[in-house]
Amino acid sequence: MKKVLIANRGEIAxxxxxxxxxxxxxxxxxxxxxxQDLPYVKEADFAFLIGxxxxxxxxxxxxxxxxxxxxxxxxxIHPGYGFLSENADFARKAQAxxxxxxxxxxxxxxxxxxxxxxxxxMIEANVPVVPGTEHGLTSIDEAKKAASNIGYxxxxxxxxxxxxxxMIRCDDEVTLEKHFxxxxxxxxxxxxxxxxxxxxxxxASRHIExxxxxxxxxxxxxxxxxxxxVQRRNQKVIxxxxxxNFPQEAREKLFEAAINAAKAxxxxxxxxxxxxxxxxxxxYFLEMNTRLQVEHPVTEAVTGFDLVEWQLKVAAGEELPVKxxxxxxxxGHALEFRIYAEDPKTFFPSPGTITRQxxxxxxxxxxxxxxxxxxxVTPFYDPMISKVIIHAENRDKAIEKAQKVFxxxxxxxxxxxxxxxxQFLNADSFKSGVYSTSVLGEWMxxxxxxxxx
Amino acid sequence: xxxxxxxxxxxxxxxxxxxxxxVSSGQVVLVLESMKMEIPVEAEVAGKVxxxxxxxxxxxxxxxxxxxxx
Numbered sequence: 052m053k054k055v056l057i058a059n060r061g062e063i064a065x066x067x068x069x070x071x072x073x074x075x076x077x078x079x080x081x082x083x084x085x086x087q088d089l090p091y092v093k094e095a096d097f098a099f100l101i102g103x104x105x106x107x108x109x110x111x112x113x114x115x116x117x118x119x120x121x122x123x124x125x126x127x128i129h130p131g132y133g134f135l136s137e138n139a140d141f142a143r144k145a146q147a148x149x150x151x152x153x154x155x156x157x158x159x160x161x162x163x164x165x166x167x168x169x170x171x172x173m174i175e176a177n178v179p180v181v182p183g184t185e186h187g188l189t190s191i192d193e194a195k196k197a198a199s200n201i202g203y204x205x206x207x208x209x210x211x212x213x214x215x216x217x218m219i220r221c222d223d224e225v226t227l228e229k230h231f232x233x234x235x236x237x238x239x240x241x242x243x244x245x246x247x248x249x250x251x252x253x254x255a256s257r258h259i260e261x262x263x264x265x266x267x268x269x270x271x272x273x274x275x276x277x278x279x280x281v282q283r284r285n286q287k288v289i290x291x292x293x294x295x296n297f298p299q300e301a302r303e304k305l306f307e308a309a310i311n312a313a314k315a316x317x318x319x320x321x322x323x324x325x326x327x328x329x330x331x332x333x334x335y336f337l338e339m340n341t342r343l344q345v346e347h348p349v350t351e352a353v354t355g356f357d358l359v360e361w362q363l364k365v366a367a368g369e370e371l372p373v374k375x376x377x378x379x380x381x382x383g384h385a386l387e388f389r390i391y392a393e394d395p396k397t398f399f400p401s402p403g404t405i406t407r408q409x410x411x412x413x414x415x416x417x418x419x420x421x422x423x424x425x426x427x428v429t430p431f432y433d434p435m436i437s438k439v440i441i442h443a444e445n446r447d448k449a450i451e452k453a454q455k456v457f458x459x460x461x462x463x464x465x466x467x468x469x470x471x472x473x474q475f476l477n478a479d480s481f482k483s484g485v486y487s488t489s490v491l492g493e494w495m496x497x498x499x500x501x502x503x504x
Numbered sequence: 505x506x507x508x509x510x511x512x513x514x515x516x517x518x519x520x521x522x523x524x525x526x527v528s529s530g531q532v533v534l535v536l537e538s539m540k541m542e543i544p545v546e547a548e549v550a551g552k553v554x555x556x557x558x559x560x561x562x563x564x565x566x567x568x569x570x571x572x573x574x
Contacts, residue, residue: 105515105563216540284541392539400539402513430513430538 052076052127052367055153056120057095058141059131060110061421062437063345064091067129070359079123081116083109085429089422097123104431110134113141120150127151127366129359133433136342137164137213153366155265155341159316163339166210167248173336176315178308181327181335183250191231195224197249204252207231209238209245213338215285216241220252253329255487258282258337259294260325261309262350262358265318266365270374273306273313274350274358275381280488281481283398288468288491290346290387292353295446295484301332312339320365321347321358330487345389345435348417352385352442384446386453388472390437392428392465396495401466402430411459413452416441428465436467446484450476474498506551508571510564514538519560521571525553534558534570545570 055071056079057064064080068091071078080095085104092098099119102109111134120128128145130136130153139161142152154160163169167187170180182201187210188194198205198221207230209217217238221227231247239245262274278294279287294302309324316339323344325337347358361372373379392401404427410418420437422428428436439456443449457473478494480486514536521533532544533553551573558570 398541399543400512400514400541402539430515432539434539434541 052151052363054079054123054125054127055363056081056116056123056125056128056150057091057131058110058116058128058135059133060086060432061089061091062419062435063131063343063421065094065421066419067131067359068094070357070363073357074360074363076363079119079125081110081119083431085427085431088426090426091421099123104429106134106431113138113144117141117144117148117150120145121148125150127153127363129153129362130342132342132345137340139164151366153320153362155319155322156317159318160341162316163341164211166208166212166338167246168210169339170336172315173312176311178312178315178336179334181250181253181337184248187246187248191228194227194231194247194249198224198227201249201251204254206250206252207234207247208250209234209242209247211242211244211246212238213242215282218285253327253335255330255489257294257328257487258287258325259297259305259328259334260323260340260344261306262344262347263309263313263318263322263324264358264361264365264371265313265320265322266371266374267319267368268370269317270371271310271313271318272371272374272376272379273309274354274356274379276302276305277344277346277349279346280486281475281491282488283491287346288389288391289472290349291446291449292349292385293381296486297328298332301328301334305334308334308336312336321362345438346387348419348438348440349385349387352417352440353381353383354379355382383442383444384449385440385442386449387441388439388453388457389435390439390462391434391468392436393434393468394466395468395471400430400434402428403465404428405436405462406464407461408463409459409461410439411456413456413459416452416456436462436465450482506549506573507569508533508545508547508573510536510545510558510566510568510570512536512538512543513565514543514563516558516560516562516564516570517542519556519558521553521556523553523556527551527553527573536564547571547573549573 054077078095080098081101135141139157142157145152235245257280265271279290281289323340326334328334417440517535517537534545
């Protein structure tokens with residue numbers, strides 16, 4: 052593998068370039084009008100304007116990107132996360148053009164991209180799934196009937212959904228009725244597919260996922276778990292590994308289920324099996340992400356592996372760099388913080404120009420930043436502008452180190468959640484490690500109440 | 505005549521009112537999409553819609569007049 056096209060932008064494009072440089076692989080970047088001044092465009096060996104700023108006219112232009120890849124004679128395409136990373140049609144078109152797609156087989160992407168279909172696959176593979184409907188719901192009457200069988204509260208979800216979009220909690224029939232049509236409409240406009248289904252809502256649950264990796268020789272390993280329960284708007288904000296408050300016995304069972312899930316679809320390359328875990332450490336399959344995750348550095352920190360390097364090697368037809376599960380271990384504790392350009396109180400986006408970006412003076416931290424000072428954060432893309440990854444010998448020390456970082460780090464020009472992190476790291480619920488996906492919302496509510504007292 | 509201005513740069517996701525419609529204060533008249541988030545835009549005061557200056561899919565900047573009221 053000599054030359055790779057990166058079909059993405061921002062921090063992840065930059066991240067992929069880094070590993071390619073290390074392996075002496077040339078990189079081809081693509082960018083939209085809005086992104087021409089971002090660092091990844093300069094850092095790639097070659098960079099091409101792919102179109103105007105809206106994603107439909109740039110980063111989602113399947114045929115234009117494939118055409119460029121052919122013209123530039125690249126050996127492979129790395130899709131990053133989001134955009135075309137879970138687009139089976141894109142993977143197939145790349146392969147048809149004789150270009151390696153750095154990810155799983157197109158059929159796997161297709162199978163796992165359909166939430167209803169992936170639930171059925173997991174049931175067959177004896178992986179526990181959240182109780183819910185086994186097929187799509189066409190009418191509100193059918194939905195109401197299914198919901199009363201499952202029992203409220205329930206989650207109404209788009210089968211093709213993802214990224215926290217296309218799902219809503221319904222506590223009763225009235226709410227279900229209110230959201231049924233709008234969820235279908237939204238699913239259609241975001242994902243081009245309006246199939247919806249229901250799952251039981253699991254109270255006080257955690258989101259714990261397992262990183263898995265497979266090669267084309269049938270080797271499959273797991274790289275341990277990440278707890279991603281600190282969320283806002285159903286999107287992750289802090290991720291950590293190992294997961295606190297999670298007994299070893301349950302952990303082992305979770306890894307076994309993740310491996311079974313991966314084997315059920317002959318998984319190749321990097322993937323993540325997401326589970327919802329209840330208060331008794333009982334877990335249920337949620338979905339499988341057939342790509343590199345935003346939070347992959349957490350796993351890199353505790354295992355010491357470069358996951359992008361693994362991806363490139365597996366795509367090039369090599370075996371997994373480490374294929375014996377017993378040879379893989381974790382060290383210390385890692386935390387990742389996603390820095391969002393948004394109002395920390397309302398979570399509304401805050402586009403603008405970054406006038407200052409300072410990460411403080413704490414040594415030995417990892418920063419993955421998509422922007423530099425004077426770069427513009429535009430309204431066209433995700434509000435995540437960078438990530439801070441902290442690794443220490445244990446959880447307490449990692450939290451302590453993170454507090455030091457966020458006490459001095461400064462981003463100016465756009466609003467961010469840096470100060471929110473600084474405050475939240477003091478929350479007893481987070482510090483104790485016993486927390487669910489509602490931890491951030493509940494803590495913010497508490498803060499507001501204290502202010503109004 | 506009162507103007508409803510966009511508080512943020514983004515793409516118009518839905519327009520929920522029609523010209524001539526009476527809207528109440530706080531009613532969501534339009535939804536913007538910015539940074540992958542849907543942002544409801546509410547009428548600041550009650551009034552009758554005179555003109556709608558944005559269509560679904562249009563990109564608007566902060567301060568652009570979206571809707572005018574009689």
